[in-house]
Amino acid sequence: MILCVVQARVSSSRLPGKVLKPILGKPMIIHELERLQRSKRIDKIVLATSQDKSDDELAKIVAANDVEVYRGSLGDVLDRYYQCAKEYQPEHVVRITGDCPVIDWQIVDAVIERHLREENDYTVTTEEFPDGLDTEIFCFSALKRAWEEAHLPSEREHVTQYFRKHAEIFRIGHMECKQNLNSMRWTVDEPQDFEFIQKVYEELYPLNADFSMVDILRLLEHRPDFLAINQGIQRNEGLQKSLREDEELEKRK
Numbered sequence: 001m002i003l004c005v006v007q008a009r010v011s012s013s014r015l016p017g018k019v020l021k022p023i024l025g026k027p028m029i030i031h032e033l034e035r036l037q038r039s040k041r042i043d044k045i046v047l048a049t050s051q052d053k054s055d056d057e058l059a060k061i062v063a064a065n066d067v068e069v070y071r072g073s074l075g076d077v078l079d080r081y082y083q084c085a086k087e088y089q090p091e092h093v094v095r096i097t098g099d100c101p102v103i104d105w106q107i108v109d110a111v112i113e114r115h116l117r118e119e120n121d122y123t124v125t126t127e128e129f130p131d132g133l134d135t136e137i138f139c140f141s142a143l144k145r146a147w148e149e150a151h152l153p154s155e156r157e158h159v160t161q162y163f164r165k166h167a168e169i170f171r172i173g174h175m176e177c178k179q180n181l182n183s184m185r186w187t188v189d190e191p192q193d194f195e196f197i198q199k200v201y202e203e204l205y206p207l208n209a210d211f212s213m214v215d216i217l218r219l220l221e222h223r224p225d226f227l228a229i230n231q232g233i234q235r236n237e238g239l240q241k242s243l244r245e246d247e248e249l250e251k252r253k
Contacts, residue, residue, distance in 0.1 A: 001043045001044065001088065001089070001090040001091055001092075002041060002042055002043050002044075002090060002091070002092045002093075002094060002112060002137075003042075003043065003044050003045075003046065003085060003088050003090035003092070003093050003094065004036060004039070004042045004044065004045045004046070004093075004094040004096060004108075005046050005047075005048050005070075005081055005084055005085060005093055005094065005095060005096070006029075006032070006033065006036065006045065006046070006047050006048065006096045006097070006098055007047075007048050007049070007077060007080065007081070007095070007096075007097055007098060007159075008029055008047060008048075008049055008058060008097070008098025008099075009049055009050050009052070009054070009055055009058070009074065009098075010054045010055050010057070010058050011050075011052065011054045011055070011074075012099075012189075014189050014190055015188065015189060015190055015191060015193070015194065018099060018188050018189075018194065019058060019098045019099070020057065020058060020061065021194060023101065023197065023198055023201045023205075024201055024202070024205055024206075027061055028101045028188065028194075028197075029047070029058070029061075029062065029098050029101075030061070030062070030065050031101050031201070032096075032098060032100060032101045032103055033045060033047070033062070033065065033067050034209075035101075035102075035103050035104070035105055035210075036096065036103060036105060036108065038105045038210060039105040039108055039109055039112075040105075040109055041108070041109045041112040041113065042094060042108070042109075042112070043090075044068075044088065044090075045067055045068075046067070046068045046069070046070055046084060046088070047059075047062045047067055047068070047069045047070070047098075048069075048070045048071075048072065048080050048081060048084045049062075049069065049070075049071055050071060050072065050073065050074035050080070051071045051072060051073070051074065052074045055071070059071060070083070070084035070087065072084060075156070075157065076156045076157070077156065077157050077158070077159055078146060078147055078150055078155065078156045078157070078158075078159050078162075079147065079156070081093070081095070081143060081147075081159050082143055082144065082146075082147040085140055085143060089140070090140055091139065091140060092112070092115065092116075092137055092138065092139055092140065093137065093138055093139075093140055093143055094108065094111075094112065094135065094136070094137045095135075095136040095137070095138070095159055095160060096108070096134075096135065096136075097134065097187075099132075099187050099188045099189060100132045100133065100134065100186075100187055100188075101132075101188060101197055101201075102132060102133070102186050102197065102200060102211075102213075102216060103132070103133060103135070104133055104212050104213045106212060106213075107125065107129070107133055107135060107175075107213060108135045110175060111123055111124075111125060111135045111136075111137055111175045112137055114173055114175055115137045115173060118171075118173045119171070120139075120171045120172060120173040121138060121139050121141075121142040121163070121170040121171045121172065122136070122137070122138040122139075122142055122160065122163040122170050122171070122172050122173070123136070123137050123138075123172070123173040123174070123175065124136045124137075124160070124172075124173075124174060124175070125174075125175045125177070126174050126175065126176050126177065127182050128176055128177035128179070128180045128181060128182055129177045129181060129182075129213075130181045130182075130184035130185065130186045130213070130216075131182075131184070131185045131186060131187045132185065132186030132187035132188075133186065133213060134187075135175070136159075136160050138160065138163060142163065142170055145169075146159075146160075146162040146163060149162065150162040181217075183231075184220075184227070185230050185231070185233060186200075186216070189233070190230065190233055192229050192230035192233065193230045193233070195229050195230070196226060196229040196230045199223075199226055199229070200216055200219065200226070203219055203223070204216070204219060
């Protein structure tokens, strides 16, 4: 069984409530879940959010759209993933974050297929893809080991950092993009990001709700002005903050 766990919470620091912000009248998180539901390789999708009261509305809206919800730790996201996955006992777990409303199910399926073909413990898209198409998949056994052994703040908050830091004990695979699109930002962390995503949806969704990465690239060829909306924002800013916390922790020891 391949389980897709989508992590999301309302109390994001840079753009609070972003996952529930409406795009064409529908919450952003619902658009993302609907895109993932088109996958041919995922067997089940679960939203993993926190037990915090701030996420009550998120849990209610997602459940009303026929997606199962697991509620766990707010800060220890690795524990949230493990406890969620343990309830379903999958062989493999796909990790998607709730700030990726243009996630492309075809890329997700390609990552899953590579992971299975190469018999990896962990497989991930490279940063050559636009920020916002990030896809990760790992064996449940590898998740259990990370849950047992990871201790640093970055490893508990960002779920797969323990895999990345321990290539000597995990078989790791990478899905490369055919061209380097690293400068493109299709995730939602800041108000400018949401503005960009809104414009993409307004242009593409009415014509084809299942628009792909290729469709977005074609749109941007005709509307390069869209790219300027959210340029200059650091990629993985939240992770960098956690890594600095790791350094401070190590210094105090």
